[in-house]
Amino acid sequence: MSQENILEIENLVMHFGGIKALNDVTFDIKRGSVSALIGPNGAGKTTVFNCLTGFYKATGGGIMLNAGDKPTSVIKVLGEKFKGSDLVSPAAFFERVKYKMFGGSHLVNRAGLARTFQNIRLFKEMSVVENLLVAQHMIVNRSMLAGILNTESYKKTEEEALQRAFYWLEVVHLTEFANRLAGELSYGQQRRLEIARAMCTNPEIICLDEPAAGLNPSETEALASMIRVLRDEHNTTVLLIEHDMGMVMNISDYIVVLDHGEVIAKGGPEDIKSNPKVIAAYLGAEEGEDVTL
Amino acid sequence: MSQETGINIGSSIKDTIIAGLLALIVFGPVVGVLLDGYEFIARIDDVVWIVAIVMAGRFAISVFVQTESGKKFVYRQLTKEDGVSVTAPDYKSKMRYIIPIVIVIGLIAPFIASKYVLTVVILGLIYVLLGLGLNIVVGLAGLLDLGFVGFYAIGAYGLALGYEYLGLGFWSMLPLAAIMAGVAGAVLGFPVLRMHGDYLAIVTLGFGEIIRLVLTNWTEFTHGPNGVSAPLPTLFGLEFKRRSSDGTPFHEFFGLSYDSAFKYIFIYLVLFLVVLAVLYVKHRLTRMPIGRAWEALREDEIACRSLGLNHVLVKLSAFTLGASTGGIAGVFFATYQGFVNPSSFTFFESALILAIVVLGGMGSTLGVVIAAFVLTVAPEMLREFADYRVLMFGILMVVMMIWKPRGLVRVTRKGFATRKGVMK
Ligand SMILES: Nc1ncnc2c1ncn2[C@@H]1O[C@H](COP(=O)(O)OP(=O)(O)OP(=O)(O)O)[C@@H](O)[C@H]1O
Ligand SMILES: [Mg+2]
Numbered sequence: 001m002s003q004e005n006i007l008e009i010e011n012l013v014m015h016f017g018g019i020k021a022l023n024d025v026t027f028d029i030k031r032g033s034v035s036a037l038i039g040p041n042g043a044g045k046t047t048v049f050n051c052l053t054g055f056y057k058a059t060g061g062g063i064m065l066n067a068g069d070k071p072t073s074v075i076k077v078l079g080e081k082f083k084g085s086d087l088v089s090p091a092a093f094f095e096r097v098k099y100k101m102f103g104g105s106h107l108v109n110r111a112g113l114a115r116t117f118q119n120i121r122l123f124k125e126m127s128v129v130e131n132l133l134v135a136q137h138m139i140v141n142r143s144m145l146a147g148i149l150n151t152e153s154y155k156k157t158e159e160e161a162l163q164r165a166f167y168w169l170e171v172v173h174l175t176e177f178a179n180r181l182a183g184e185l186s187y188g189q190q191r192r193l194e195i196a197r198a199m200c201t202n203p204e205i206i207c208l209d210e211p212a213a214g215l216n217p218s219e220t221e222a223l224a225s226m227i228r229v230l231r232d233e234h235n236t237t238v239l240l241i242e243h244d245m246g247m248v249m250n251i252s253d254y255i256v257v258l259d260h261g262e263v264i265a266k267g268g269p270e271d272i273k274s275n276p277k278v279i280a281a282y283l284g285a286e287e288g289e290d291v292t293l
Numbered sequence: 294m295s296q297e298t299g300i301n302i303g304s305s306i307k308d309t310i311i312a313g314l315l316a317l318i319v320f321g322p323v324v325g326v327l328l329d330g331y332e333f334i335a336r337i338d339d340v341v342w343i344v345a346i347v348m349a350g351r352f353a354i355s356v357f358v359q360t361e362s363g364k365k366f367v368y369r370q371l372t373k374e375d376g377v378s379v380t381a382p383d384y385k386s387k388m389r390y391i392i393p394i395v396i397v398i399g400l401i402a403p404f405i406a407s408k409y410v411l412t413v414v415i416l417g418l419i420y421v422l423l424g425l426g427l428n429i430v431v432g433l434a435g436l437l438d439l440g441f442v443g444f445y446a447i448g449a450y451g452l453a454l455g456y457e458y459l460g461l462g463f464w465s466m467l468p469l470a471a472i473m474a475g476v477a478g479a480v481l482g483f484p485v486l487r488m489h490g491d492y493l494a495i496v497t498l499g500f501g502e503i504i505r506l507v508l509t510n511w512t513e514f515t516h517g518p519n520g521v522s523a524p525l526p527t528l529f530g531l532e533f534k535r536r537s538s539d540g541t542p543f544h545e546f547f548g549l550s551y552d553s554a555f556k557y558i559f560i561y562l563v564l565f566l567v568v569l570a571v572l573y574v575k576h577r578l579t580r581m582p583i584g585r586a587w588e589a590l591r592e593d594e595i596a597c598r599s600l601g602l603n604h605v606l607v608k609l610s611a612f613t614l615g616a617s618t619g620g621i622a623g624v625f626f627a628t629y630q631g632f633v634n635p636s637s638f639t640f641f642e643s644a645l646i647l648a649i650v651v652l653g654g655m656g657s658t659l660g661v662v663i664a665a666f667v668l669t670v671a672p673e674m675l676r677e678f679a680d681y682r683v684l685m686f687g688i689l690m691v692v693m694m695i696w697k698p699r700g701l702v703r704v705t706r707k708g709f710a711t712r713k714g715v716m717k
Contacts, residue, residue: 053599102603109601117599123592126585127379129709133582134589135600140582147581148574160715167714179379179708201600 005066006031006205006237007052007113012061014047014261021047022261025061029205029254034231034238036248038272039258040281045241046118048258049207053115054078054105067112067204077111079103110138114203116194118210118241124183128174128193131182132165135200139164168196171229173222188219192226199230205237206230212244220244224251249273257281305355312351316344323684378703382710388659396569403561408554411561413673415629418564419622420669424649424661425571426618431647432656433584434611435591436486437494440501441646444474444616446638448623450508453521453633463526467624474620475613482612486605501643508635520634523627525556526563557629564625571618575658578614580707587611588656648686652693654700663701 007029014022021044029035037045050056052063054074063074079100086093099107109115123131133140140161141147146154169175172192177185182193191211198206208227212220224247230236242248248255249269257265257272259281265272272278317340325340326333357363380386403411423445430438451470455461461469485496508515515521578584586607590597594604627633649668653660672682693701 055595055598102605104603104605105598106601106603109599115599117596121593121596121599123589123596125377125592126588127706127708130585130706131589134585134597134602137582137586138601142582144581144583147583148577150577162709163712163715165714166712167716170714175711175714178711179382181377181379181706197600 003066004030007239008062008064008066009048009052010062010064012048012051012063013059014044014051014056015059020261022051022058025258025261025263027256027263027266029237029239031066031204031237032231032235033253034227034240034251035254035256036252037239037241037256037258038243038245038248039264043258044261045258046209047261049115049209049241052108053113053207054108065108065111065113065205072108072111074108077103077107078105109201109203112202112204113207114198114201114205115207116191116198116209116211118213120187120190120194122182122190122194122197124181126182127179128169128182128185129162129165129178131193131197132168132200133161135197136161136164138201164200168199171199172196172226187214188216191215192223195226195230199234199236203236205239208238208240208242210241210243212242212247220247223247227251300356300359302356305352305359308355309348309352313344313348316347320344377706379706380708382708384708399565400562403558408557411554411557412629413670415557415561415564415625416673417666417669418561418568419625419629420646420649420665421568421662422564422571422622422625423619423646424653424665425568425575425658426615426622427646428615428650428653428656428658428661429575429578429587429611429618430615431650432654432661433579433591434587434608436608436611437490438497438612438615439494439640439643439647440497440499440504441615441619442638442640442643443497443501443504444478444619445623445626445642445646446504446508446635447474447477448620449523449627449633449637450515450521450623451620452624452627453523454515456524457521462524463624463628467621470620470624471617472620474623475617478613478616479609482609483605486608486612498640498643501638501640505635505638508638515635518634518636520632522632523630525631526559526628528559560625560629567621567625571621572658572662579656579658583607583610645686648690652690652701654702654704657700657702657704660700660702 005028009028010026012022012025013020025044025048037048039045047056051058052065052074054077057078058075061075065072065074077099080096082093082096086096123134126134139157141154141157143154166175166178169178172195174185174189174193174196177189182190185193191214195206195208195211211227212223215223227238227240228251231238240248240252249272252269255265255267255269255272256263257275257278264277264281265275267275320343321340324343325336327336328334358367402414406414423441426444427438427441430436430441448470451473452463452466455466455469481497481500485493488496509517511517579588586597586602587610589600589602590604590607590611597607598604626637630637645668649661649664652668653662653664668686
């Protein structure tokens with residue numbers, strides 16, 4: 001297991017019928033970094049996220065997640081087709097059957113990858129705290145009997161879950177809204193709550209899809225410092241999609257640029273800023289024309 | 294005509310005439326024409342009465358909403374907050390006082406009430422159980438299940454056939470039926486719960502019908518439309534019959550003279566305790582991880598998956614628990630009727646249970662209890678109008694959807710006191 005890279009994406013291909021959303025996308029994400037995935041509208045950024053969080057089954061390529069105690073192949077846990085070689089190897093066959101029946105994107109989260117969505121997906125008719133409690137489903141005591149009898153050990157884990165929820169509410173400055181319905185919050189608050197909810201699953205890497213969309217400049221500033229807190233205090237690797245170039249250049253250690261389903265550049269902010277291909281893709285200009293980001 | 298004087302009789306009369314014409318179109322063919330062999334009998338007077346009532350009502354409403362208090366009423370109705378709300382952390386529900394009173398009344402009632410009232414209340418309680426079961430599936434987990442009656446039938450036939458073929462009595466079948474219905478729910482659920490909304494509704498509708506058709510047509514095993522008799526419960530082996538083939542019956546043991554009400558009192562008491570237990574479990578479930586997961590799944594399945602919840606298993610647990618509650622209700626229904634046949638398990642029954650859940654307020658426990666009694670006890674009380682039962686049912690649904698689209702009882706969520714946040 002590679003200690004250096006938490007995520008390794010290799011030759012990822014995703015086709016929707018005739019639409020080639022991703023052709024051969026390859027990049028690695030370093031553990032403990034803040035990385036950004038940028039590109040013009042429709043470049044395929046959200047599609048990359050959906051593939052690596054297991055919501056789309058990639059048409060081809062590999063995704064390795066080096067988190068938890070062992071590396072996870074995202075393609076495998078979603079359930080693959082049976083192969084001829086399964087006939088001679090019962091172990092491989094049963095593993096495939098297991099993932100076909102019980103596999104799915106939830107296993108990617110359990111392996112240590114959490115995400116937020118471009119179009120916010122909160123549990124709108126549940127309270128803010130409850131949103132965070134649901135996220136801790138895999139951590140709390142799920143025994144039906146203990147819960148119904150309200151045993152001491154059950155109460156203890158529930159209390160711990162509540163404390164963890166309030167911890168994250170403090171981080172995203174939503175403590176005073178704890179008992180409001182998630183759907184009643186303002187747009188910026190909902191975005192922050194979604195990040196807190198994803199963090200409640202104790203991930204090693206968090207993927208944020210346009211976290212600054214719809215935020216005003218001061219909110220964006222607060223978000224940037226929050227992202228730094230995630231990396232510095234919680235050792236969480238952050239991968240984000242963002243259109244706000246100021247913020248991207250400001251906080252990212254590493255940037256991958258996507259256009260028409262292909263990686264056209266990757267590197268540090270300085271390299272990207274001056275890369276003529278990137279400038280051309282963003283401004284629709286011919287290569288070599290003199291434009292600046 | 295000035296705006297301030299308010300009441301505009303002309304427009305009220307116009308509304309009244311339109312309502313009258315609509316009533317004529319709706320009720321004319323339904324009420325006014327009676328088929329008698331190949332002949333029609335016109336019943337003009339009934340139609341006239343109904344249309345007159347509708348017109349009078351429409352006129353009254355039309356005038357009322359133009360008065361000052363009427364305007365206020367309409368304003369209040371339109372601006373009312375009717376959604377979900379979160380209670381304050383230190384909020385204590387008034388139910389604390391109401392529940393003990395209801396329990397005491399419920400335990401005393403059977404010894405005072407007449408046998409007829411008792412049978413009606415037993416029926417009401419059976420529907421409370423059914424409503425609670427379906428409420429887990431539809432109200433909490435958001436899975437539209439149109440074949441819930443299938444699990445009810447499994448419970449009822451489980452008791453009747455278990456007694457006939459295996460000699461199992463009420464007490465052994467009560468848990469067994471819950472398990473059987475739960476297993477049936479799981480077996481049906483595992484393949485179909487990957488589907489969404491409409492597809493799931495169609496598959497479950499089919500399941501309910503298949504169960505009924507199997508019960509009707511597998512005559513060697515189920516006696517088909519003739520039905521099967523079901524045993525009564527026993528009290529530590531004492532039977533509630535006039536004469537018992539083995540052992541002394543209940544009334545002889547206690548030196549009482551035989552009264553057929555005894556068995557209803559006993560069924561009622563057992564049922565009452567089971568309903569209380571189910572209510573308690575349901576109350577706990579909504580505050581437990583699994584209950585929260587159900588509701589989260591109803592709100593957003595994709596977000597649930599992104600948080601590591603296995604959506605199929607979460608749905609399956611809701612489906613299974615709902616089904617086993619339905620199975621328990623079936624056992625009580627069979628023992629209460631003493632006889633089951635397939636005609637008790639038609640689609641109309643599924644629709645009625647669904648109506649209980651919707652009227653009560655999706656996910657609201659209290660709402661389900663009230664709605665179950667309204668929808669089962671009211672038709673019994675209004676026996677004279679039995680022909681119009683479905684019609685009244687429809688009117689009630691329409692009225693509810695206009696005034697209280699989110700159900701009778703507003704859903705509240707528990708608030709949590711602010712704590713010091715701690716990591717790990
Ligand atoms: N489920 C789908 N079915 C068909 N086509 C899809 C699907 N999802 C994405 N696409 C296509 O893939 C391409 C990339 O879309 P994607 O959402 O990844 O873009 P994006 O880079 O996230 O854009 P934006 O910045 O606007 O969010 C688009 O052409 C889109 O139409
Ligand atoms: Mg996108």
